[in-house]
Amino acid sequence: MAKSIDVSDLNIYYGDFLAVEDVTIPIAAKSVTAFIGPSGCGKSTFLRSLNRMHEVIRGARVEGKVLIDGQDLYASDVDPVNVRRMIGMVFQRPNPFPTMSIYDNVLAGQKLNSKRMKKSESDDVVERSLRSAGLWAEVKDRLDRPGSGLSGGQQQRLCIARAISVEPEILLMDEPCSALDPISTSVIEDLIHELKSQYTIVIVTHNMQQAARVSDETAFFNLSGVGKPGRLIEVGRTEAIFSNPQDPATEAYIQGRFG
C-alpha cells in the first residue's frame, strides 16, 4: 500500500488552452502534500490529472509523465478506470449518493462495480472504513439511514470512508474542508494525520493554516496573469516554505499580501 508519485514536465490542456504548465514534482509515499495558491492557478486541475479525473471534462488532455511507483498513468494502454480504483478522491462538496443508505454509500465502490461479497465480509469493510474515517461511533446505530441525512462534516467523513473502502494507494483531496465548520474541519485534519500512516495523501487547500497544520510538503502554485497557465512556483518541506520561502511570490502569498 501507499505509493509514491513522480510528476515530470506535465502540461495540462483544456482543448487548446494550456491550463497548467510544466509541473515537475516528486511526492513521497505515506506523506501529506498540500497544494496552495490563489484561485484559478491550476491546483485542482493538477490534482485531478493525478487520477485522470480531469478527462471527464471534454477536450482535456495532458502532456508529460505521471509515474506511480515507476508506472506511467498516461501510457497508451492504461485504463483510466483502473487508475481511479488505485487513486481515490474526496471532493470539495460532500457528495454521498442520495439513493443509498450510509452502509451502501461506504460500499459504493464495490456495489457499483457489482463485486460479490459475503455479508460478514462487507460488514467488516464498512466498519473498518467508518472507523478509519472517524465516523463509526456516530453512525453505527443507523447504518440503514440515508447518507444525505448526516451533517455536512459527517457527510464529508462518509465520503472519505467511501474513498478508502476500496483500499486505494493514494488519496487525493480537493479542498475537503472548505464547506465545513471549524470543528468538522479539525476532525478531518486529525483524520488526515491518522490516514497518513497508510496512504499517500495530496490535499488542495485555500487555507494556509490548514496546509501548515496537516502537511509534510507544500507546493505553491501561481499564475502570472488572467489567461496565462498556472505554474508550480515552489515546493519543499512545509516548515521551510512557511518560514523561509525562496520565491518572493510565495512569501507574498503566505503573508496574505495577495490571493
Added chain:
Amino acid sequence: MTTLTTKDSGTPGPLDVRQELYGAQLPSWAGKAVLGGGVAIGLVLYLLGTNLMLAALVVFVISLALPVWSVTVEGSRKATDRLVTVLVTSSFVLAMFPLVSILATVITNGTRVLSAEFFTFSMRNVVGEGGGIYHAIIGTLLITGGAAVISIPIGLFAAIYLVEYSEGNRLSRWIRFLVDVMTGIPSIVAGLFAYALFVLFFGEGVRLGIGGSVALSVLMIPVVVRSTEEMLKLVPNELREASYALGVPKWRTVSKVVLPTALAGIVTGITLAVARVIGETAPLLIIAGLTDSVNFNLFDGRMATLPVFTYSSVRSPGIPPEFSIDRAWGAALTLLVIVMLLNLIARLVSYFFSPKGER
C-alpha cells in the same frame, strides 16, 4: 410623504411610529366582505335565471371594487397588490371551470350505466340495451401497453444518449430539434404513418392492434425523451464524479447512480406520457379499427378501444339511441378513471422512489 416629514422633524411620538409601520389599512374583513357580497349577488342573479357565465362575470366585476376601494385608502402599491390578487384568483377559477364542468358531466352521465355487466361483457351480439365495454378496456390496455413497451426503451435510451454521451455534438442538436418537432405532430398524422407502414406489409385495409401501438408510440416517444432528459439533467454532476473517482466505468455510473437518482422523475414522466396517449382517438380509428368482440391478440385483426368505442357509440348509436349514448358516457368515465389512476400511481411512485434525506 407626511410620515417622512414627521420623521425629519425629530419628534416622532409612539403614535407616529405606529402610523409609519402599519400605514392606512383596509379593515381585515374587507376582502371577505367584497368577495362574499359579490358571490351573494351572483348567486341571486343566477337563481333569478341569469346565465351562469354572466353571473360569474358579475362576481368578477364586483371583486374589482376591492382594489378601487384600496387605492382610496391604502395607496397605489397595496391597491396593485390587491388588483393582481383578484386577477390571479379569477384566472385560476376560470381555468378550473372547464375541468370541473367536464368531470361533473362525465360523472353524472357515466355512472348511470355502471354495473358488473358493463365491465365484464363485450358488445358481441348486443342490440339496444345491455352489453359492456370489456372488449374496449382490454383493447385500450393492450394497445397502450404495447405503445409503452415500444416507447419507453427508445425514449429512455435516446435521453441517456443526449445527456450522458452526446456532449452537445451536432447529432444531438438534430435529435433534440426533431424530438421537439415530433411533440407537435397531429395525432391523425401518427395514425396515417402507422397505417402506411403496415399497408407496406399487409396490403390495403389492414387493421391491427399493434399498428395502434406504433401510432401511439410515435406520439409518446418525444414526451418520454423530453421528460427523461430534463430529469437526467437534474442529477448533480458531483454524483457522476464521485462514482468515476471510485473507479466505476461510465455505463455502470449511468445505470447505477444517475438512473436511480432520477428514477422518480423518469417514472412520473413516463406515466404522464401514457396518460397523454391513452385517450387518443384519431390514430386508433384509422389503424386499430373497431370490433364488438374481445380480441386479446395485438397482431391479429381489429381491436376496440375506449376512445374509439365512445366515438362510434355517439356517432352511430342505432335505434333507439339512448342505450348506446349511455354506454359512451360510461366508457368516457372509465377512461377518465384509468387516467386518474395513472396520475395517482405517478404520484405514489415519485413519493416512494425519490431519494430520501432527513430534511
